[in-house]
Amino acid sequence: MFPFRDHNPSRRTPFVTYALLAANILVFLSYFPFLDGTRGLGVFYQTWGMIPANISQGMDFQTLITCMFLHGGWMHLIGNMLFLWIFGDNMEDALGHGPFLAFYLLTGLAASAAQILWEPGSIVPNVGASGAIAGVLGGYLLLYPKARVDVLLIFIIIFRIITVPAWIVLGLWFGIQVVSGFAVSTTGGGVAYWAHAGGFVAGVLAAIPFWLGKDGVSFWRRTDYHPPHPETQYRRSSIPLVKRK
Numbered sequence: 001m002f003p004f005r006d007h008n009p010s011r012r013t014p015f016v017t018y019a020l021l022a023a024n025i026l027v028f029l030s031y032f033p034f035l036d037g038t039r040g041l042g043v044f045y046q047t048w049g050m051i052p053a054n055i056s057q058g059m060d061f062q063t064l065i066t067c068m069f070l071h072g073g074w075m076h077l078i079g080n081m082l083f084l085w086i087f088g089d090n091m092e093d094a095l096g097h098g099p100f101l102a103f104y105l106l107t108g109l110a111a112s113a114a115q116i117l118w119e120p121g122s123i124v125p126n127v128g129a130s131g132a133i134a135g136v137l138g139g140y141l142l143l144y145p146k147a148r149v150d151v152l153l154i155f156i157i158i159f160r161i162i163t164v165p166a167w168i169v170l171g172l173w174f175g176i177q178v179v180s181g182f183a184v185s186t187t188g189g190g191v192a193y194w195a196h197a198g199g200f201v202a203g204v205l206a207a208i209p210f211w212l213g214k215d216g217v218s219f220w221r222r223t224d225y226h227p228p229h230p231e232t233q234y235r236r237s238s239i240p241l242v243k244r245k
Contacts, residue, residue: 001151001152001153001154001162001164001169001172002151002152002153002154003082003083003086003149003150003151003152003169004082004086004150004151004152005086005149005150005234006086006087006090006147006148006149006150006166006232007147007148007149007150007163007231007232007233007234008090008144008147008148008227008231008232009229009230009231009232010089010090010092010093011093011229012093014088014089014092014093015092015097016088016092016097016098016100016101016104017084017085017088017089017092017100020084020088020104020129021081021084021085021088023069024069024071024077024080024081024084024129025077025081027069027070028070028071028077031044031070032071032073032074041072045070045072045125045127046125048063048066048067048070048127049063049066049067049070049125049126049127050063050064050066050067050112050115050125050126050127051063051122051123051124051125051126052115052116052119052120052121052122052123052124052126053120053121053122053123055112055116056116056120056121064109064112065105067112067125067126067127067128068105068108068128068129068131068132069129070127070128071127071128071129072127072128076128080128080129080130080133081129083133083136083137084129084133084136086149087133087136087137087140088100088104088133088136090140090143090144090147090227091103091136091139091140091143091207094139094143094210095139095207095210103135103136103139103203103206103207104132104135104136105132106135106202106206107131107132107134107135107136107138107139107199107202107203107206108129108131108132108135108199110131110135110198110199110201110202111130111131111132111134111135111192111195111196111198111199111202112126112131112195113198114131114194114195114197114198114199114201114202115131115192115194115195115198117194118181118194119194126192126195128192130192130195130196130199131192131195131196131198131199132199133199134177134195134196134197134198134199134200134203135199135200135202135203135206136203137170137173137174137200137203138170138174138199138200138201138202138203138204138205138206138207139203139204139206139207140166140170140203141166141167141170141171141203141204142203142204142207142208142211143207143210143211144166144225144226144227145165145166145167145220145225146165146166146167146224146225146226147165147166147226147227147231148163148164148165148166148231149163149164149165149166149169150162150163150234151163151164151169174197174200177193177194177196177197177200178193178197180193181193181194181196181197
């Protein structure tokens with residue numbers, strides 16, 4: 001399932017989300033097309049990516065921030081920015097501009113901490129906004145568990161758009177990170193799944209004070225676990241269908 005939009009409108013312009021999108025895209029465009037192949041990228045990531053072994057030895061703490069704005073390729077960037085676009089505006093709307101930026105950065109740091117704790121001696125550079133965005137997903141799940149999300153369902157040759165509650169999309173995503181994290185620990189791999197899982201849990205925890213400020217479980221009951229405002233209604237596709245005779 002590939003999410004591409006939700007039915008949860010924002011009340012105010014998500015300036016911080018737009019700024020984060022722009023920063024990630026511009027940083028990527030500033031280095032990726034111009035570095036000399038795999039070797040050039042490798043040296044760049046060794047310098048600016050987060051290397052758990054270096055952090056464990058008390059070195060290169062600046063990379064805890066710089067790694068959040070680097071990506072390993074076009075699909076890595078596009079996937080992360082899509083999730084930030086879908087879910088970031090609602091978290092910014094709920095928390096406010098400044099608190100949302102702090103939330104994003106702190107959950108990104110928590111994601112890196114989770115990966116360091118899991119592999120403290122790893123010399124593989126960690127890059128990507130995935131950990132911070134995982135925090136956004138965790139906070140979104142706590143606040144809007146039944147928000148409707150449109151996903152593209154792909155099964156072999158079947159392509160279909162379906163609408164499902166956020167808890168299914170985000171819960172499934174989190175489960176995949178945990179299962180994949182254990183799998184990678186035995187088979188090896190290049191994805192920091194525990195950073196994703198750690199960022200997600202950090203996002204849930206960081207959103208709890210706001211959730212409690214809304215009366216917690218009472219907030220859920222009042223809204224029936226949906227966003228506390230009318231949903232966006234999308235028009236059906238205007239593409240004509242050929243019916244059987």
